[in-house]
Amino acid sequence: MKLNIALLAGDGIGPEVINEAVKVSDAVAKKFNHEITWTPALTGAAAIDAVGEPYPDATHDICMAADAVLFGAIGHPKYDNDPSAPVRPEQGLLKMRKKLGLFANVRPTFTFPSLLDKSPLKRERIEGTDLVFLRELTGGIYFGEKGRRDNGDTAFDNCVYTREEVQRLAKKGFELAMTRSKKLCCVDKANVLETSRLWRETVQAMEKDYPEVEVSYEFVDAVAMRLVQWPNSYDVLITENLFGDILTDEASVISGSMGLMPSASMGSKIALFEPIHGSYPQATGLNIANPMATILSAAMMFENFGLMEEGKAMRDAVNKALEAGIVTEDLANGGKAYGTKEVGDWLAANV
Amino acid sequence: MKLNIALLAGDGIGPEVINEAVKVSDAVAKKFNHEITWTPALTGAAAIDAVGEPYPDATHDICMAADAVLFGAIGHPKYDNDPSAPVRPEQGLLKMRKKLGLFANVRPTFTFPSLLDKSPLKRERIEGTDLVFLRELTGGIYFGEKGRRDNGDTAFDNCVYTREEVQRLAKKGFELAMTRSKKLCCVDKANVLETSRLWRETVQAMEKDYPEVEVSYEFVDAVAMRLVQWPNSYDVLITENLFGDILTDEASVISGSMGLMPSASMGSKIALFEPIHGSYPQATGLNIANPMATILSAAMMFENFGLMEEGKAMRDAVNKALEAGIVTEDLANGGKAYGTKEVGDWLAANV
Ligand SMILES: CC(C)[C@H](C(=O)O)[C@@H](O)C(=O)O
Ligand SMILES: CC(C)[C@H](C(=O)O)[C@@H](O)C(=O)O
Numbered sequence: 243m244k245l246n247i248a249l250l251a252g253d254g255i256g257p258e259v260i261n262e263a264v265k266v267s268d269a270v271a272k273k274f275n276h277e278i279t280w281t282p283a284l285t286g287a288a289a290i291d292a293v294g295e296p297y298p299d300a301t302h303d304i305c306m307a308a309d310a311v312l313f314g315a316i317g318h319p320k321y322d323n324d325p326s327a328p329v330r331p332e333q334g335l336l337k338m339r340k341k342l343g344l345f346a347n348v349r350p351t352f353t354f355p356s357l358l359d360k361s362p363l364k365r366e367r368i369e370g371t372d373l374v375f376l377r378e379l380t381g382g383i384y385f386g387e388k389g390r391r392d393n394g395d396t397a398f399d400n401c402v403y404t405r406e407e408v409q410r411l412a413k414k415g416f417e418l419a420m421t422r423s424k425k426l427c428c429v430d431k432a433n434v435l436e437t438s439r440l441w442r443e444t445v446q447a448m449e450k451d452y453p454e455v456e457v458s459y460e461f462v463d464a465v466a467m468r469l470v471q472w473p474n475s476y477d478v479l480i481t482e483n484l485f486g487d488i489l490t491d492e493a494s495v496i497s498g499s500m501g502l503m504p505s506a507s508m509g510s511k512i513a514l515f516e517p518i519h520g521s522y523p524q525a526t527g528l529n530i531a532n533p534m535a536t537i538l539s540a541a542m543m544f545e546n547f548g549l550m551e552e553g554k555a556m557r558d559a560v561n562k563a564l565e566a567g568i569v570t571e572d573l574a575n576g577g578k579a580y581g582t583k584e585v586g587d588w589l590a591a592n593v
Numbered sequence: 594m595k596l597n598i599a600l601l602a603g604d605g606i607g608p609e610v611i612n613e614a615v616k617v618s619d620a621v622a623k624k625f626n627h628e629i630t631w632t633p634a635l636t637g638a639a640a641i642d643a644v645g646e647p648y649p650d651a652t653h654d655i656c657m658a659a660d661a662v663l664f665g666a667i668g669h670p671k672y673d674n675d676p677s678a679p680v681r682p683e684q685g686l687l688k689m690r691k692k693l694g695l696f697a698n699v700r701p702t703f704t705f706p707s708l709l710d711k712s713p714l715k716r717e718r719i720e721g722t723d724l725v726f727l728r729e730l731t732g733g734i735y736f737g738e739k740g741r742r743d744n745g746d747t748a749f750d751n752c753v754y755t756r757e758e759v760q761r762l763a764k765k766g767f768e769l770a771m772t773r774s775k776k777l778c779c780v781d782k783a784n785v786l787e788t789s790r791l792w793r794e795t796v797q798a799m800e801k802d803y804p805e806v807e808v809s810y811e812f813v814d815a816v817a818m819r820l821v822q823w824p825n826s827y828d829v830l831i832t833e834n835l836f837g838d839i840l841t842d843e844a845s846v847i848s849g850s851m852g853l854m855p856s857a858s859m860g861s862k863i864a865l866f867e868p869i870h871g872s873y874p875q876a877t878g879l880n881i882a883n884p885m886a887t888i889l890s891a892a893m894m895f896e897n898f899g900l901m902e903e904g905k906a907m908r909d910a911v912n913k914a915l916e917a918g919i920v921t922e923d924l925a926n927g928g929k930a931y932g933t934k935e936v937g938d939w940l941a942a943n944v
Binding site for chain 1: 681683687713714715718734735737739740741743745746747748749750751752753754755756757782784785786787788790791813814815817818820821822835836838839840842843845846847
């Protein structure tokens with residue numbers, strides 16, 4: 243297979259972890275006789291600094307021409323804590339999601355036996371957890387009309403959803419549930435919000451098309467609780483943009499493996515793969531960042547092309563590295579810590 | 594002091610736990626020479642069944658004439674899972690909050706040493722946690738315009754805040770912080786929402802009036818993570834209605850003492866006190882419900898009248914009961930379980 247991948251390294255440790263993901267992906271490609279062309283493009287603070295725009299048109303064109311996008315991380319302290327600054331890296335993120343039509347953010351939370359002790363939860367609470375959130379990513383209050391009235395003394399944000407937006411996200415949820423344990427939880431606040439009632443009635447109407455899937459409906463506040471109490475009681479969860487923002491982050495810390503969690507954002511044309519961790523500016527250039535989440539994101543990318551064995555080879559290599567203690571400082575537990583590059587080298591040699 | 598308290602027992606176990614709170618409050622009142630007149634009124638499913646309305650005008654009048662409201666719990670399975678039913682108990686709740694002007698929901702999360710093992714979190718994560726959320730309760734997306742367009746295919750919910758609404762909530766937050774460790778965290782999503790930017794700029798402008806308070810600003814998704822990772826790093830948190838709904842529920846399960854957590858909702862005229870737990874319909878009438886959260890809510894009520902010793906007497910009694918194992922089934926840990934009434938009797942005898 244010939245693959246053309248847009249490479250958006252971004253800020254902070256982004257370029258370093260992306261480098262290792264490229265290295266390991268190339269090793270897998272070689273082994274399985276694929277050919278990957280990587281096309282780098284600017285994004286985030288790096289793009290603001292270079293061309294005054296966090297998601298430049300040139301970058302968008304590169305993404306649209308690619309078969310998939312591999313993304314590092316964005317965000318830089320000089321843009322932090324000033325949410326009203328005229329140009330911010332996050333705006334690039336939102337613009338990118340919207341323009342690429344990435345309506346479904348796929349966020350798995352799973353555990354690695356060797357990392358269970360890093361979880362803030364007791365072992366018996368977290369063991370066996372393997373859930374996936376599908377977060378709607380291009381609608382809701384993120385993209386509704388927002389502004390001020392009354393000389394700036396009144397602010398508003400409008401949350402809007404159409405039935406079609408709910409259907410296409412829910413469809414992905416039902417399909418994913420069919421490949422897993424056939425359990426789907428629709429997370430909403432239908433006791434208060436009209437948009438949530440639209441979500442619930444739309445999903446309810448789709449149930450008949452997936453008779454094997456057992457669907458439950460839970461309020462967002464109840465899910466925020468149960469995620470901490472019994473995370474392993476969940477399988478596939480679907481939800482709207484803002485609830486997804488909060489709950490996927492909550493879910494990410496329960497496993498103890500946050501630094502290892504990959505994600506995908508799927509559109510009808512193109513998909514983007516990225517680690518869920520941030521740009522950790524303070525670690526930039528120190529060769530200490532953990533590249534595994536980005537490498538596992540690349541594994542999701544291969545799998546999304548139907549290249550399941552390739553993805554598995556990368557996952558297996560990561561598992562082996564964890565068992566063999568070939569890990570960066572964050573996972574070293576007082577033992578030997580390897581550098582970002584060394585972990586990448588080891589994985590490339592072991593896929 | 595002569596106190597006139599409106600008593601809204603509500604549904605499920607509400608009446609049972611309220612009975613015990615009355616019993617213990619009367620015992621404290623007797624000891625400290627106060628006189629409490631309790632005026633019961635209908636609310637929730639019980640009120641729908643009786644008069645077709647979850648928060649009848651007669652109930653509102655009783656509340657407005659009282660010095661405070663003590664509330665049990667509402668909700669009944671026959672109204673569950675049908676968020677589009679024309680009359681629902683939650684509507685009564687929202688109407689009550691709005692009509693009584695209860696703009697600040699006070700939700701403490703603290704630990705009891707004897708209950709730490711019930712927490713889903715590891716001991717070292719939860720030990721020492723003592724935080725309070727102030728959730729805005731009468732504004733935001735809960736009360737903005739909502740509805741449908743396009744023959745029902747598009748739904749919308751509008752989130753609106755005014756500077757004044759933010760100020761009165763933030764003022765309570767700063768004041769509370771001054772009585773505690775002078776740390777205040779403003780939780781928002783100012784990188785995306787205009788209402789959040791109004792929140793942040795309003796709180797920032799108030800900082801100069803409370804020079805001793807150290808204020809931090811955190812995004813709601815980051816707080817959802819840190820609450821699980823390092824709950825004891827927080828003290829007072831202020832936030833808007835929907836974020837507060839999600840985060841206070843998340844916070845409630847981390848301590849292991851959820852069944853014991855009280856709450857208060859404050860307005861400019863009147864305040865309401867209630868346990869955070871639900872109406873547990875399946876436990877109704879079995880004399881097994883834990884009355885302690887309602888009793889601790891009554892303690893908050895006394896303290897809100899400036900009757901600090903009275904509140905402390907109730908808290909101390911609860912601590913003693915926990916240590917002596919005078920607890921309901923939920924806390925019995927395989928040991929002897931006392932009934933709702935028996936726990937109330939013991940506490941009344943020991944305040
Ligand atoms: C940076 C921010 C705009 C973004 C979001 O809220 O979607 C982030 O929190 C995320 O989840 O990717
Ligand atoms: C029942 C519901 C409307 C309510 C809310 O969302 O405010 C509840 O979850 C709460 O937190 O008191």
